[in-house]
Amino acid sequence: MRVCYFGCYERNYPRNRVIIDGLRGAGVEVVECHRPLWELTRDKSRGYLSTGSLLRLAGEVFRVYLSLTWDYLRAGSHDLVIVGYIGQLDVLLARVLTIFRRKPIVFNPLISLYDTLVEDRGRVRAGSLRAKLLFLLDKWSCHLSDLIVLDTEEHIRYFSVSFGIPRERFRRLWVGAEEGVFSPKSQIPAFAKASAGRPNPNPPLADQIPEKEFRVLFYGKLSPLHGILRIIEAVGLLRDDNVHFTVIGTGQLSEEVRELAGRIGLKGVDFIDWVEYQELPGQIAGADLCLGVFGEGEKAGRVIPNKVFQALAMGRPVISGDSPGARELLTHGKDVWLCERGSGEAIAEAIIRLKEDEELRQRIGQEGRRLFLERCSTEVLGKEIKRILEEMLSVTSDDVKYQRSSIK
Numbered sequence: 001m002r003v004c005y006f007g008c009y010e011r012n013y014p015r016n017r018v019i020i021d022g023l024r025g026a027g028v029e030v031v032e033c034h035r036p037l038w039e040l041t042r043d044k045s046r047g048y049l050s051t052g053s054l055l056r057l058a059g060e061v062f063r064v065y066l067s068l069t070w071d072y073l074r075a076g077s078h079d080l081v082i083v084g085y086i087g088q089l090d091v092l093l094a095r096v097l098t099i100f101r102r103k104p105i106v107f108n109p110l111i112s113l114y115d116t117l118v119e120d121r122g123r124v125r126a127g128s129l130r131a132k133l134l135f136l137l138d139k140w141s142c143h144l145s146d147l148i149v150l151d152t153e154e155h156i157r158y159f160s161v162s163f164g165i166p167r168e169r170f171r172r173l174w175v176g177a178e179e180g181v182f183s184p185k186s187q188i189p190a191f192a193k194a195s196a197g198r199p200n201p202n203p204p205l206a207d208q209i210p211e212k213e214f215r216v217l218f219y220g221k222l223s224p225l226h227g228i229l230r231i232i233e234a235v236g237l238l239r240d241d242n243v244h245f246t247v248i249g250t251g252q253l254s255e256e257v258r259e260l261a262g263r264i265g266l267k268g269v270d271f272i273d274w275v276e277y278q279e280l281p282g283q284i285a286g287a288d289l290c291l292g293v294f295g296e297g298e299k300a301g302r303v304i305p306n307k308v309f310q311a312l313a314m315g316r317p318v319i320s321g322d323s324p325g326a327r328e329l330l331t332h333g334k335d336v337w338l339c340e341r342g343s344g345e346a347i348a349e350a351i352i353r354l355k356e357d358e359e360l361r362q363r364i365g366q367e368g369r370r371l372f373l374e375r376c377s378t379e380v381l382g383k384e385i386k387r388i389l390e391e392m393l394s395v396t397s398d399d400v401k402y403q404r405s406s407i408k
Contacts, residue, residue, distance in 0.1 A: 001389065002029040002078045004103075006094050008037035008064060009084030012277070014306050015110050016084045018176040022382025028389075031078065033071040035064045038086050065093055072097050079103070079393060083145070085110040091141035104392060107145035110175075112138045112159065120225055120299040121252055139163040147392050149385070151175050154302040154325040171388045174329065175309050176376045182281055182313040184369070213268075214241075214355045217287035219248035219280065220307055222257055227294030227321065232257055233344025236264040238351060245269040248283065284314050288361070289354055292320025296342035301325055308336075309376055315369035317361045319350045329375070333360075335367040 003023060009016050011034055023030050037060065068090075081103050083090045094105050114134040117124045124130045142148055142163050148170050150156050156170040222228045228247075235245050247257075250273050261269070275283060284290060290311040293300050301323040308326075311318045312335070320326060321341035330336040337354055340346035354361045374380070 001386070001393075002031065002076075003389070004031050004033055004072070004075050004078040004081045005084055006033045006072065006081050007068070007083045007087045007090030008035055008061075009087055009090070010038055011036070013085060014178060014310075015108065015175055017178055018378050018381055019082070019084070019108060019173075019385055021178070022176075022378045022385060024382070025379055026382040026386040028382075028386055031075050033068060033075055035067050035071070037061070037064050061089065068093065069097060080106060080389060082106045082108060083141075084108050086113075088113055088137045088141040091144050095144045104146040105144070106147045106149060106389065106392070107141060108149045109138075109141070110151065112162070114138050115158065115162075115299055120295075120297050121223055123252070142169075145169075147171060147388070149173050149388070152302055152304060152325040152328050154323075154328065158298075158302055173381060173385055173388070174376045175304060175306060176378060176381045177306065177309040177313040177372070179313060179378055181278065182284070182310045184285075184315045213244040214289075215287045216243055216245050216289045216291065216351060217248075217283055218245070218291040219275070219283065220293075220305065222249050222251035222253045223295075224253070224297055225293055225295045225300050225303075226305075227296070227300065227342060228253055228257055229260060230294050230342060230344045230347060231291060232260050232264075232266070234347035234351065235261075235266055235269050237344060237348040239267050241352060241355070243268060243351060243355065246272065246283065246287070248272045248275050250274070280310065281314060284311055284316050287316060289351060290316050290318050291347075292318055292326075292336075294321040294339075294341050294343075294347060300341060304329060309372065312336075312368040312372040312376065315365045317354060317365040318368060319347065319354065329371070333364075335364060335371045337364060 005016075005020055011017075011032075020030055020032070081094050081098060083094050083105060085108055087107065087109060091105065091107055098105060114131065114137075117134060118126050118131045124134060138159075142159060142165050146169075148159065148165070150159060150170060150172060151174060153172055156167065156172060159165060160167050160170065218226075218228070218231055220226050228249075231247070235243075245268060247269060257271075261271075290307065292308045292311075293303070293305050300321060302325045304320075304326055308318055308320055308330075317337065319337045319339060320330075322332070322338035323341065326336070326338060330338070332338040337350050339350040354364070
């Protein structure tokens, strides 16, 4: 099998890397038709939503798509096209380019743009023209694809109902993590220095923090999905419990986080704006506990984020918000500790529970690692996506086609 992985996808984003590396490890030849676009900006919602930015983006997309078209025409023979994350616009181009070659398209969106920017983050006003365009972009890209791969059944249900796509057009594939980066032996414990330095430009290295302190790590975008304000509330509740927090990331709620931290007079917490991807394993290895997502929104109930899989891969115990999406894979008290979402008190109680029970904490970390190896490793996911693609190709012929539903 020869696969063309196509688009302006973020080449180093975990979801894309795991699928590409997994397919290659499973013996599939993958040719990448890629031109960089989205990875050039960290905060994509802030960088692309203004009118001026959208106009500049349109010109850049046109230029990049001319290059992608040329790349695809030179890609040689292949059995199918996979459009990677972020790829809603790329699907439109891929469908045009595959009209005469009659190649099926598999879409790996990971997220809905409408769900993320309108319903979850509120960066685009519901009912506005931009919101409607985002909804249509999600809908068209899915309808023009022969198969859509998503990370949980809950996420599949959202896409199917919201955009009117039959359930049989979807397949579930866990997000996973790159074992070459995230493994128990990949890094010695360390707490990296901040790259931007607000409000603490020089957080202590691991050996500079007293051994008696219990270390808790959060990293990710400071957005509603992650429930970062509830995490800060938990930090405040644990100020007298000898718990040291490291919070890595910036984002939509950065100002609110700093305001809340100042208002409650936080102690025992280091804020780091940015850590290079290759340094994240050192941060995870230096933590006694890693935090997942705790947002109250519906999206938080549908997903299992990268950070959870990365901590599982490294055998570190994880606390995350209880949700239908999380329970599709994880078992409370066995390979993860789940608590009520949207509650700083619940997060604090969960941290204290695992802080005081080292045996339970170690067991959860070990079971999480075992679960990852059995169901979420790059090798396992590579074999699964290969099976999915082979199944699709077996029913895609001149006589039997995946029928793309009409766009209404």
